[in-house]
Amino acid sequence: MSVKNLHSLINGRWFIDKPYGHSLLPSLFTILEGKDISIKSGEREPDIFISLKKSNAPLVAASGFDSGNNDSEYVAVINLKDPIYKYNQECGPSGTKSKMQGMKSYAQDPNCIGVVLDIDSGGGQVSGTPEFYDFIASFKKPVVAYTDGLMCSAAYYIGSAASHIIANKRADAIGSIGVMVSFIDFSGIYEKQGAKLITEYATQSTEKNKAFEELLKGNPELYIKTELDPIAEDFINDIKAVRPGIDPSVFKGGTWNAQDSLDKKLIDSIGTLQDAVNKVFELSTTDNSNSNNNSNSKKGTMSKKTKSFPAIQKLIGAKGEGIATISTVLGNKGVQLSEAQLEVLENTLVANEAAITAATGKVAAAEGVVTALEGSVDAVLTTAKVAVAAEATIETKITSLGAEIARLGAVPGAKATKAKAEGDSFEDKDGIVNAEDAHNEFYNKA
Incomplete structure (x- = not known):
């Protein structure tokens, strides 16, 4: 059979959990043997479902849902249940x-x-994953x-960009933040045939494929x-x-269950798929979208939730009654601050301003002391x-x-001098100040 992009299955770098990768090898070998493993039409679960606002309403396959004839707000549930x-x-x-095209x-x-x-x-593959993120x-x-199974490596990379992550309490494994390479050296097969x-390589091409050639020789460094x-x-x-609060220990490539993932801040809460749908409805009412652009409701009147952060607004020069979204750019990645993060930033700025005010008062008091001292010195000099x-x-x-x-x-x-008094010793010159001066003639002759 013809398989599109077969090269991507047998060579390349991967964001993948190793046991999961090994489980895919039988399918790969079947493909290499020329056997058809494609899933027939109608046998495959739809990639996209629709969930209406009604709690616990059954999911409807997107192919059977006509939003043009339905005036209800809905959430699109998109499956990522493959490599x-x-x-x-x-x-x-x-x-x-x-x-991505479907989400657009x-x-x-x-x-x-x-x-x-x-x-x-x-x-899965490294290629395409950061772009989807x-x-x-x-x-x-x-x-x-949302996950009730695996959310590892490339799958976690993509899911981490969501504004909220929910895992079922029975989820299998979450994390596996890391990179590996997987390739097949076919030279033995060619030689056998x-x-x-x-x-x-050309004389000028001394660096071409150098790292890969070293890898083939058994020198992976x-x-x-x-x-x-x-x-990585x-x-x-x-x-x-x-996810600025995430536990650094997750960056070594380990995986965890739902509760441990919550403790390490890999996820935000434990719940069900319906909880995930409800969370989207909740976020939509507060305009907490993933981007700096405000999404519009079907009537174009979705309200914008703003909150006043005067210290932050003063710092960044933002005018108005509040801030709906603050974003800072790291490279080409946008980072949206949550309300909790804004609270921390606002409180820190307020505390710093109070500390500066207190320090300014102490400096003013010290300057007053110095001014008074200088005045006293001037008076003595005069x-x-x-x-x-x-x-x-x-x-x-x-x-x-x-x-x-x-x-x-x-x-x-x-x-200073003093007059000679009864009881003074003539020999005790230290008792009479300036005893040798001429005006103490009587003292000197005594």
Whole structure:
């Protein structure tokens, strides 16, 4: 059979949980043997369902739902229950390109108020996954990710961009944030069939495929450093950007159950698919879309929830009665701050402003003390008739005053004298100050 993009199945880098990847190998071998494993029309579960606002209302396949003849608001439930591929595969799975194209139609439908990504996948290709992540992060309507099975590697990468993540309490595994390479060396097969594989490079092409050639020789270090590590770094940074409170331990590639995932902030809550649908309706009423653009209701009158953050508004120069959305750009990734995060930022700014005000008061008080001290020094200098330039510093004035005190201390007769009194010893010259001065003639002759 003909399988589109077969090269992507047998060579490439993967965001995938290893046991899940191994489970796909029988299908791969069947394809390589030329056998047809495609799913017949009608046997495959629809990729997209529709859920109306009514609680616990049954899901309706999107193919049988005509939003043009239905005046009800609805949520599109989009399945991600296969390995993640960039392009459609004839053996069944729809690629991320098709998923994004389908979601664009729901972004334009005024009756659709948001999307649930119903995920049960252990991951897939690197190619196409970051692009889908960017698409979800900038989607114009609320997106909630839900899993009751696997939400690992590429599947978690995509789901992390949603504004809220819910896992069923019985979910199998969540996480597996990491990168691996999987490829097949066919040279042995060619040689067995009598072919000899010869590869040569131009003199100028010394760096072409160097990392891959080293990998084939059993030297993976260069390939890991130049190919896998940068992809893993981008993966981790993208997760940090949309989930700033996440436990750093998840970046080593482990997986967890629902409760542990909640504790590590891989997810936001534990619940059911209906809870995920209800969350989209809740977010739609607060205009908490994934992008900086406000989504419109079917009547174009969806209210915008704003809240006043005066310190933040003052800092960023935002005018008006409040802030609906604040976004900062990290590279080409948009990051939306939640109300809780805004509260933290606002409280921090207010606390900092109070601390600055208190410090300013202390500085003013200290300046008053210094001013008073300088006034006292000026008065003493005036009394001592010491001339000092008006622009002289307080240090210079104090130095000048000290010099004048030293000068006066060296003048003869500067020390006080006392008259000789009964009981004074003539030999105790220290008892009579300046005993050797001429005016103490009587004392000297005694």
